[in-house]
Amino acid sequence: MDELDTALNCLREDLRATKAYPVQSAAGLVKLDVMENPYRLSEALQAELGRRLGAVAINRYPAERTRDLAAALAAHAGMPAGCAITLGNGSDELIGLLSMAVSRPGAVVLAPLPSFVMYEISARYQGLKFVGVPLHADFELDEAAMLAAIAEHRPALIYLAYPNNPTGNQWDEGAIRRIIAAAPGLVVLDEAYQPFAQRDGMALLRECPKVLVMRTMSKFGLAGVRIGYLIGAAALVNEIEKLRPPFNVSVLNAEAGLFALEHAEVYAEQARALRAERERVLAALQALPGVQPFPSQGNMVLARVADAAKTFEAMKARGVLIKNVSAMHPLLANCLRITIGTPDENAAMLAALKESLS
Ligand code: PMP
Numbered sequence: 061m062d063e064l065d066t067a068l069n070c071l072r073e074d075l076r077a078t079k080a081y082p083v084q085s086a087a088g089l090v091k092l093d094v095m096e097n098p099y100r101l102s103e104a105l106q107a108e109l110g111r112r113l114g115a116v117a118i119n120r121y122p123a124e125r126t127r128d129l130a131a132a133l134a135a136h137a138g139m140p141a142g143c144a145i146t147l148g149n150g151s152d153e154l155i156g157l158l159s160m161a162v163s164r165p166g167a168v169v170l171a172p173l174p175s176f177v178m179y180e181i182s183a184r185y186q187g188l189k190f191v192g193v194p195l196h197a198d199f200e201l202d203e204a205a206m207l208a209a210i211a212e213h214r215p216a217l218i219y220l221a222y223p224n225n226p227t228g229n230q231w232d233e234g235a236i237r238r239i240i241a242a243a244p245g246l247v248v249l250d251e252a253y254q255p256f257a258q259r260d261g262m263a264l265l266r267e268c269p270k271v272l273v274m275r276t277m278s279k280f281g282l283a284g285v286r287i288g289y290l291i292g293a294a295a296l297v298n299e300i301e302k303l304r305p306p307f308n309v310s311v312l313n314a315e316a317g318l319f320a321l322e323h324a325e326v327y328a329e330q331a332r333a334l335r336a337e338r339e340r341v342l343a344a345l346q347a348l349p350g351v352q353p354f355p356s357q358g359n360m361v362l363a364r365v366a367d368a369a370k371t372f373e374a375m376k377a378r379g380v381l382i383k384n385v386s387a388m389h390p391l392l393a394n395c396l397r398i399t400i401g402t403p404d405e406n407a408a409m410l411a412a413l414k415e416s417l418s
Contacts, residue, residue, distance in 0.1 A: 063150075065252070069097065072285065073233060074184070074384065075183075075185075077379060079109060081177075081181070083356065084381060085382075087382050088278070088379070089165060089376065089379055089380060089381040090379055090380045090381065090401065090405050090408050090409065090412075091235075091399075092380065092398055092399040092400075092402075092405060092409055093184070093381045093382055093383045093397075093399060094283075094383070094399065095225070095252075095253070095278075095279055095358065095360050096278075096279075096283045096357050096397045096399065097279060097280065097281040097283070097327075097330055097331075097334065097359070098334075098367065098401040098402045098405060099157030099281065099330045099333075099402075100310075101323075101326065101403070102326075105323060105326070108152030108319075109316065109319050110330075110360070112315055112316075112319055113312055113315055113316065113371075114360070116272065116311050116312060116315050117311070118311060118312070119245050120310060120311070121306075121307050122307050122310055122311040122314055123312035125311050125315055125318065126309045126314045128148060128318060129147065129287070129309070129313075129314040129317045129318050129321075130145050130146075130147055130289070132318055132321045133138070133145060133147075133275075133287075133289050133317070134245065136293060136321055136324065137262070137273070137275060137289075138262055139171070139291050140265060140266045140291075142293065142294060142299040143265070143293060143294055143297070144291070144292070144293075144294040144298055144301070144306055145289055145290065145291050145297065146289065146290050146297050146300055146301045147287065147288070147304075147308070147309045147313050148287075148288035148289065148290065148304070148313075149287075149288070149308045149309060149313075150276060150278060150286040150287065150310065151250065151252060151274050151275070151276040151278070151289075151290075152178055152288070152289045153288060153308060154274055154288045154289075154290050154300075155178050155179060155182045155219075155274075156182050156302065157304055158182075158217060158248060158290075159182040159183050159185070159186040159188060159301055160186060160303045161217075161218075161299060161300050161303055162188065162216035162217045162245065162246065162332055163186040163187060163188055165187070166189070167187070167188050167216045167217075168188065168189045168190075168191055168213045168214065168215040168216060168217075169183035169188050169190050169191070169207060169214060169215060169216070169217045169218075169219070170190075170191045170192075170193065170194060170210065170215035170217070170218045170219075171190075171191075171193070171218065171219040171220070171221075171292050172193050172194070172195050172201055172220070172224070172231075173192035173193065173194055173195065173203070173220075173297075173389055173391075174191070174195070174218065174227065174389035174392050175192075175219065175221050175224055175225065175387070175390050176219070176221050176224075176225045176250065176252075177388070179219045181191065181216075181279070183194060189213075189291030191213050191215065192210055193205050193209045193378050193383060193393075194389075195204050195227070195391060196356075197391060198361075199229050199354060200230060200231060200235075200390070201231045201235045201239070203232075203239070204227075204234040206235075206239050207238065207239065207242050210239065210242045210243060210244070211242070211372050213401060214244045214245075215243070215244070215245055216244075216385070217245055217246045217247075217248065218238060218240070218243050218245070218246070218247045218248070218291075219250055220247065220248070220250065221250040221252070221253075222236070222248055222249045222250060222251055222254075222260075222261055223253045223257050223357040223358045224357070224358075225252065225253070225258070225358065225360070226360070226362055226385045226392070226395075226397045227354060228253075228354060228357065228358045228360050228361060228362050228382070228389065229355060229356065229357060230258070230259060230399075232258065232355040233264075236249075236261075236264065237264070238348070240264060240270070240271060241268075243270060245270065246270055246272060247270055247271050247272070247288050248266075248271075248272045248273075248274050248275065248290075249261035249264065249271060249272070249393035250271050250274045250299070251273055251274060251275045252274075252276050252278065252279055252380055253264065253279055253290045253358035253359065255280050255327070255328075255331040255339070255356065255359075256277055256279070256331060256334060256335055256356075256357060256359045257357040257358070258357060259357075260273075260362045261273050262319055265291065265292065269292075269293040269295075269296070270293075270296075271289055271292065272291065272292035272296065272297070273291045273292065274288065274290045274291075275288070275289055275291075276288040276289070277317055277320065279358075279359055280320070280331070281314065281320065281327050281330060282317065282320055282328050282416060285313050285317060285320075286309075286313055287309060287317045288315045289315075292360055299357055320347070321380055333361075334359050334400050337400050337401075337402075337403060337406055338356060338358075338361065338400045339407070340357065340403075341361055341398070341400060341406050341409075341410070342355065342356065342361055344406075344410050345349040345361060345363050345410075348410075348413065348414065348417070349417075350365060350417050351363050351364070351365055351413070351417070352364040352365075359399060359400045360397055360398060360399045360400060361398050361400065361417050362385070362392075362393050362395050362398075363395065363396050363398060364393075364394050364396075365394055365395075365396060365417065366394065366417075367394065368384050368386045368393075368394040368395060368396050369384060370416075371388065371396060371413070371416045371417060372384035372396060374412075374415070375409075375412045375413060375416045378411075378412035378415060379408070379412065380408055380409050380412040380413075382396050382397065382398045382399070383396065383397045384397075385396075385397045386395055
């Protein structure tokens with residue numbers, strides 16, 4: 061055995077047996093695969109941001125500006141009294157910190173399935189048991205199954221994506237309340253798609269201290285910047301804060317995040333446009349024979365077709381990249397997830413889809 065093999069054998073077997081999180085290449089394609097906001101800032105604002113970033117002292121570790129960003133995000137989100145906020149390098153990192161925070165022998169993480177894949181991946185990498193509870197066929201929460209699984213497994217941590225990815229729907233608030241009441245541990249409401257939804261979980265957090273609200277600036281319009289945040293009872297968040305690498309959010313991220321919040325009305329207008337486009341795309345999909353779209357409160361629409369693999373490849377050949385989520389879960393058989401883009405991108409998507417169905 062050579063030295064490299066010896067080193068590889070020191071790594072975890074479960075790590076070596078898995079594949080890295082796949083990121084599709086989108087070069088030259090209309091990119092409607094990962095729920096990015098398609099709009100950029102105006103040239104004037106982009107230039108102003110460039111000047112702001114150019115003045116940042118990158119020789120220093122981040123401190124003041126990340127604190128400023130945390131305060132600005134708390135104000136933006138309407139953080140309730142008695143709560144605290146912590147920042148992640150995207151909410152992906154916060155999911156990792158949450159797994160670390162509950163990681164001890166026998167601890168269980170629970171989430172409905174299908175939902176955001178990182179909950180399960182992160183739990184498994186922390187040596188936690190993950191329990192997935194299938195949704196109903198219409199992607200609504202199976203409340204009875206959730207309550208039974210909570211009683212059986214006593215999860216330390218429950219994730220509820222609100223709205224859910226990849227299904228796009230926002231689960232019944234009454235069911236969520238009852239799940240929170242039954243939960244013996246933390247309940248994270250993952251509000252990545254909050255800018256596009258009608259409801260949010262801040263009231264639930266105010267009512268119950270085991271609830272944490274997790275949000276991200278990614279879908280807001282800063283996916284490339286990587287800023288996620290977690291708000292909850294100060295006593296809980298301060299414990300999670302201990303696990304946060306002290307300089308996880310760079311000064312450039314912090315400056316860009318602050319700039320975006322200073323121009324929050326620009327992003328609010330973009331979210332409004334995307335919500336209107338979502339309804340237009342949904343209606344157009346409904347009118348297409350052989351396509352079954354599902355209602356969405358996110359910046360994406362899930363749609364079932366006869367042969368998702370074939371339709372996905374045919375659309376890609378026509379220059380449009382979406383995501384085939386069929387293999388994620390049996391409930392998603394032949395389902396495609398389509399991110400809402402600009403009106404032109406959506407028109408290109410609908411034309412490509414029409415041609416790809418025949
Ligand atoms: N939560 C949900 C529900 C998501 O869909 C995503 C990204 N697709 C994330 C969290 C992670 O977002 P980010 O790391 O970009 O903040």
